[in-house]
Amino acid sequence: MMRLALRLGLRDSDICGLRFSQIDWMNEQIILEQKKTDVRLCLPLLEDVGNAIVDYIMNERPEAAKDCPFVFVRKQAPYKKLETMYMICSRLLDLAQVKTVNGHRRGVHVCRYTLTHKLLLKKVPHQLITDVLGHVSKESDKPYLSMEEQMLRECPLDFSLIGQKYWEEGVYHA
Numbered sequence: 001m002m003r004l005a006l007r008l009g010l011r012d013s014d015i016c017g018l019r020f021s022q023i024d025w026m027n028e029q030i031i032l033e034q035k036k037t038d039v040r041l042c043l044p045l046l047e048d049v050g051n052a053i054v055d056y057i058m059n060e061r062p063e064a065a066k067d068c069p070f071v072f073v074r075k076q077a078p079y080k081k082l083e084t085m086y087m088i089c090s091r092l093l094d095l096a097q098v099k100t101v102n103g104h105r106r107g108v109h110v111c112r113y114t115l116t117h118k119l120l121l122k123k124v125p126h127q128l129i130t131d132v133l134g135h136v137s138k139e140s141d142k143p144y145l146s147m148e149e150q151m152l153r154e155c156p157l158d159f160s161l162i163g164q165k166y167w168e169e170g171v172y173h174a
Contacts, residue, residue, distance in 0.1 A: 001072055001085050002092060003052040005111035008043050009133050011036060012089075012108040016082040018071045023053070034134045041134050 004010045004018070013035040022032045028045040053071065061071075065079035073079045086107040093110060112133065119129050130137075 001056070001088065002111065003046075003049045005085075005089070005108045006114060007046055007049050009112050009115040010043075010108075011112070011134070012085050014134075015108070016070075016072060016085060019069045020071055021069065023071070025050070037134055037136050039134045039136060043132075 001015050004015045005012075008030070010018075011034065014032060017035055018030075018032065023030055023045065025045070028050070030043045030045050031041070033040050056072070060075075061073060062075060062079055064077065065073045068079050068081070070081035072082050072085075074082060084107075089107050089110070098110070116129060116133065119132065
């Protein structure tokens, strides 16, 4: 579940609502319509994500839930889809000793922010980030892309001389 959030940026509701029919193992894709935005997403089924799903199915998913169409189900009867993965995510973040900063969220949003940060560091175009996050407009990206502004603030370049006249190595710059 966490890999779907960390590697593909899926929302809590889309991970909990993931059906077996939405995983195309042959073409290595996950195809779904996002619950929040109704946006259709076609994401690559990355090897580590696919392996994690198979591991869950083989080792953790209750055998009695074999008729349930949802991939991730409750561990005890009635075997139905999980409603949220907030507590699972929060518990894992606690185990990893991840602390909240300025009251930021503790759930799957942390994973979406992490993915966005990694994509920004790799200089992935904003439109692609918008598409990966499944946003309808670039306006929806603002909370996630504010990290880019923070990254720019950490830029070691000195911009104080812009617009000022100065001498450097015997040359006058206007």
